[in-house]
Amino acid sequence: MNAEIPSAVFVGAAATLAHLGWAFRRTTDLDIAVEVVSEVDEDRLLQLKYWKDPQSGDWYTPRNVKIDIFKGKLNGFSVKEIASQSEVVEVKKDSRIRITKLEMLILMKHRASLISDVQALVSRKYNSINWEYLESISKDPVEFEEIRNVARAFGLLKS
Amino acid sequence: METNHPSLHILTSIQTNLPMKPAYTLDELAHATGRSKPTAYRYLTELERNGFVIAFHRGTFSLRDSVFLPTMIMPHIIPSLQALKQAKRFRLHNGKSGITKAKKLLSGLGMSTLDFAAYEITAYQTPETFYFYPDSFEKVAQILRENNYVESTKGKVVLLPRVGDFSKPILRIFYDSLAMGGRSILDAIAISRKYPDITKSSGYLDFLLKLARKVEQDTRGVDRIGSNTR
Numbered sequence: 001m002n003a004e005i006p007s008a009v010f011v012g013a014a015a016t017l018a019h020l021g022w023a024f025r026r027t028t029d030l031d032i033a034v035e036v037v038s039e040v041d042e043d044r045l046l047q048l049k050y051w052k053d054p055q056s057g058d059w060y061t062p063r064n065v066k067i068d069i070f071k072g073k074l075n076g077f078s079v080k081e082i083a084s085q086s087e088v089v090e091v092k093k094d095s096r097i098r099i100t101k102l103e104m105l106i107l108m109k110h111r112a113s114l115i116s117d118v119q120a121l122v123s124r125k126y127n128s129i130n131w132e133y134l135e136s137i138s139k140d141p142v143e144f145e146e147i148r149n150v151a152r153a154f155g156l157l158k159s
Numbered sequence: 160m161e162t163n164h165p166s167l168h169i170l171t172s173i174q175t176n177l178p179m180k181p182a183y184t185l186d187e188l189a190h191a192t193g194r195s196k197p198t199a200y201r202y203l204t205e206l207e208r209n210g211f212v213i214a215f216h217r218g219t220f221s222l223r224d225s226v227f228l229p230t231m232i233m234p235h236i237i238p239s240l241q242a243l244k245q246a247k248r249f250r251l252h253n254g255k256s257g258i259t260k261a262k263k264l265l266s267g268l269g270m271s272t273l274d275f276a277a278y279e280i281t282a283y284q285t286p287e288t289f290y291f292y293p294d295s296f297e298k299v300a301q302i303l304r305e306n307n308y309v310e311s312t313k314g315k316v317v318l319l320p321r322v323g324d325f326s327k328p329i330l331r332i333f334y335d336s337l338a339m340g341g342r343s344i345l346d347a348i349a350i351s352r353k354y355p356d357i358t359k360s361s362g363y364l365d366f367l368l369k370l371a372r373k374v375e376q377d378t379r380g381v382d383r384i385g386s387n388t389r
């Protein structure tokens with residue numbers, strides 16, 4: 001995917017999987033945020049053998065995986081912010097993808113009310129969370145405290 | 160096994176007053192429901208007893224999102240919640256999950272549910288954990304121990320005690336998926352799409368799912384017309 005659409009950053013299940021371990025539950029569709037809009041120009045996608053379902057308007061990869069492409073803002077973050085903070089992970093040997101940074105992903109899931117994903121990310125990745133950074137990108141102190149409360153509920157945070 | 164359902168007024172009060180969030184404080188619960196802190200604590204205790212609480216530490220707690228399902232479905236999912244609350248998790252002694260081995264070992268000794276069972280029915284979401292209702296809980300737990308499995312809070316082989324009705328396996332997997340909440344609710348919806356006649360006992364939820372299907376179909380039609388006129 002990143003070879004075909006270099007600026008693509010995985011923002012949905014694939015990012016969650018990359019952070020939580022590849023055995024975490026997933027559907028087959030992919031969500032990507034794309035900073036360079038010209039990379040997902042319809043003609044270019046068609047050249048790359050991507051195809052569009054004429055009934056639903058949904059795009060599919062050449063491997064027939066449904067793909068949702070975000071070009072503007074996503075859960076309060078611009079694709080530019082998502083891209084600049086993204087992390088590169090190795091999926092398999094010599095194959096890397098760009099994924100949303102953990103703290104940003106937690107806030108995106110929180111804003112989308114995907115509470116079980118927030119609970120899983122905070123409780124399983126507690127030691128990897130940069131709380132100062134998470135606070136700096138939270139929209140207000142209430143949102144930050146709501147995430148901190150997940151860590152408190154799981155007995156991970158003492159204060 | 161007998162089940163005690165949470166009072167309807169507690170569920171209604173929570174659904175009406177608490178926004179969906181990944182965690183709450185006891186103060187928030189008291190404030191949202193307009194009750195004293197001791198009463199809020201009693202509410203929480205009742206939710207905990209019924210399996211809705213997935214984490215609770217010093218006045219802060221996380222709930223399964225299934226607590227927000229229509230109240231009329233609650234009697235159907237309480238047995239599943241109580242089974243989940245009493246679950247025992249296992250992994251292999253060497254740290255591996257041991258799912259493949261457990262599936263072979265336990266074949267014919269009970270019924271699987273949730274992740275793997277839902278995937279077999281729908282092929283929708285990849286499974287992560289092997290949930291299993293043994294015909295005999297102790298016997299199967301013993302078989303696992305004899306085959307190098309140990310109990311572990313992070314184990315991916317999960318034994319559940321048989322609580323409630325198992326006469327219709329697909330319906331049971333559907334209710335288990337609803338009770339589990341989170342991504343398993345997607346499994347429940349996928350099951351209801353495949354077996355609408357079996358899952359119609361979910362009442363208003365079934366009605367909502369049918370409406371969602373209708374809107375989805377109708378909207379696609381509108382999109383088609385819209386794109387044709389551009």
